[in-house]
Amino acid sequence: MSDLPIGFVGLGNMGRAMAANLAEGGYPLLVYDVAGTAERAPPGAAVATSVAEVAAGAETVFLSLPDGAASASVAADIVATERRRTRCVVDTSTIGVQAARDLYKRLETAGIEYIDAPVSGGVAGAVAGTIATMFAGCAESYERLIPAISAMSKNPFHVGTQAGQGQAMKLANNFLSGVALAATSEAICFGLSQDLDMKTMLEVINASTGRNTATADKFPNRILTETYDAGFFNTLFMKDLSLYLESVRRADTPDAISAVCVAIWRDFVNANPGADFTEIYRFIRDRK
16 A cells, blocks of 8 residues: 555445544545535545546545446546546445456556455444455455455455456345345244244344344344334345346356345335335335
8 A cells, every 4th residue: 555545435324434444544535425525524534526536646546336337437537537646446336246347347458456345244334344345356456455444344355356256245145135134024024923022033033043134133223123224225235136136147047036035125125215224124014
């Protein structure tokens, strides 16, 4: 890492927390967000007025963006920047396997290294710095970037050397998360129909073989409390699940469960777009 500030583009729920942890780790930052930067910037960070300003001032730029189109747009702005300093783009967004491969080729042509490094763990994990980072890039780049990545991610994993492998790992993870949340919702509904108590059910399941991320975290902390405040929109989660199913079909691997899972989540999004993704429990509970 050079003595120049680290660039950070995208200060939404996840990006803002990740950038704050980088700043708390002692890294100088140059940040930008299209929705408004100054009010989202971590204390002490330099505020840029454009992506081009970030590209002109930072050799390494982290992205935390909502989808592949946003990542491609920012990458195009970086490439087009005159007197560009950026040599490496670390994309923590979930954009899909093919999109990551396409961005790698586009940036490589411009002499810029692209690192496919999506993260998982939710907003709470981003704030606590406990998110997992799924890094796909060469070993030398991993060693160079790991100090900065570790400032915002206590669980970094070097999953491969090719762009797209980080995305594949993230999409597989989110598919399992989506299955767990939907299946747990159905199981809890069944138990309640038999006059079981939800809190008791969760305690038993979490001491038994049915334990999963929904029973261990989302149900006790977001659903049992009726706060539904995980901070992740169902529309964004549906985007991840759709990317997974698309990638599965491109790879011609089994899709029987994923097709059903995606259909359930699609119905939920159509019925209540923009809801917190933990509200799928209420959707399944009230569904006829």
